[in-house]
Amino acid sequence: MSLLNIEIKSAGYEKGDSIITDIAFRIEQGELVGLIGPNGAGKSTTIKAVLGLLEHMDGSVAFGSGGNYAYIPERPLFYDELTLWEHLDFVAAVEELNEEEYRKKADVLLDTYKLAHHAHEFPSKYSKGMQQKAMLILAMITDPYLYIIDEPFMGLDPDAMKLFLDSIEKERKRGAGILMSTHVLDTAEKICNRFIMISNGRIVAKGTLEEIRLQCRLPEGSLYDCYHFLAEGDGDER
Numbered sequence: 001m002s003l004l005n006i007e008i009k010s011a012g013y014e015k016g017d018s019i020i021t022d023i024a025f026r027i028e029q030g031e032l033v034g035l036i037g038p039n040g041a042g043k044s045t046t047i048k049a050v051l052g053l054l055e056h057m058d059g060s061v062a063f064g065s066g067g068n069y070a071y072i073p074e075r076p077l078f079y080d081e082l083t084l085w086e087h088l089d090f091v092a093a094v095e096e097l098n099e100e101e102y103r104k105k106a107d108v109l110l111d112t113y114k115l116a117h118h119a120h121e122f123p124s125k126y127s128k129g130m131q132q133k134a135m136l137i138l139a140m141i142t143d144p145y146l147y148i149i150d151e152p153f154m155g156l157d158p159d160a161m162k163l164f165l166d167s168i169e170k171e172r173k174r175g176a177g178i179l180m181s182t183h184v185l186d187t188a189e190k191i192c193n194r195f196i197m198i199s200n201g202r203i204v205a206k207g208t209l210e211e212i213r214l215q216c217r218l219p220e221g222s223l224y225d226c227y228h229f230l231a232e233g234d235g236d237e238r
């Protein structure tokens, strides 16, 4: 059974308003799938459809059984009056995590991401990159079977970027599936197993880089070359 199986005929923010059309794909265990496309193409809308946040949704979204999924939004969200440790305690309570185990795991993650000294401060006051790292820790603490990540690279410094990529790889090896939207194509090309390219609310190509190259007739092309070929002329006009 796939970790995620989505078949959207049409979806949008208001009844009858179709922003995305005929979007269908699956995510299997241990797969990192890149959701790629120009500004306004419909990547965030696709993610919102998966999360069940759209007013208009004609189609189906099926999650594989066996645990929880984690959503990491493009703009981190925190409770103003809670410290990072209090956020961790909150997530642990909601997810009913074993106290001893999650505290041990949290210590390691806080250390790895160099947030141990800031764990009793308010994440709402962190820098952008620190907030992104905090969001990632809050997601990883729950051992999700599926991650849905909207543009993770903005604001991360080179060390944080490497940490993030290492974490993603570790989670993938554990068997978690990951759907990740991004504009950072050279990184996506290196780390994603498959891609879904969206333009004007529709899938214009999907598959491995090899398969996308074939679809674009660019046998030697980079992901950027294929993206450029597929998105050319689309811009953000709809």
Ligand SMILES: Nc1ncnc2c1ncn2[C@@H]1O[C@H](COP(=O)(O)OP(=O)(O)OP(=O)(O)O)[C@@H](O)[C@H]1O
Residues within 6 Å of the ligand: 013, 019, 037, 038, 039, 040, 041, 042, 043, 044, 045, 046, 238
């Ligand atoms: N809350 C909203 N209400 C109405 N329309 C919206 C809303 N959010 C986005 N849209 C519209 O949906 C379309 C797709 O936007 P979406 O945010 O999904 O694009 P994206 O591919 O994630 O772009 P970006 O790369 O800029 O983040 C755009 O035309 C946008 O104007």
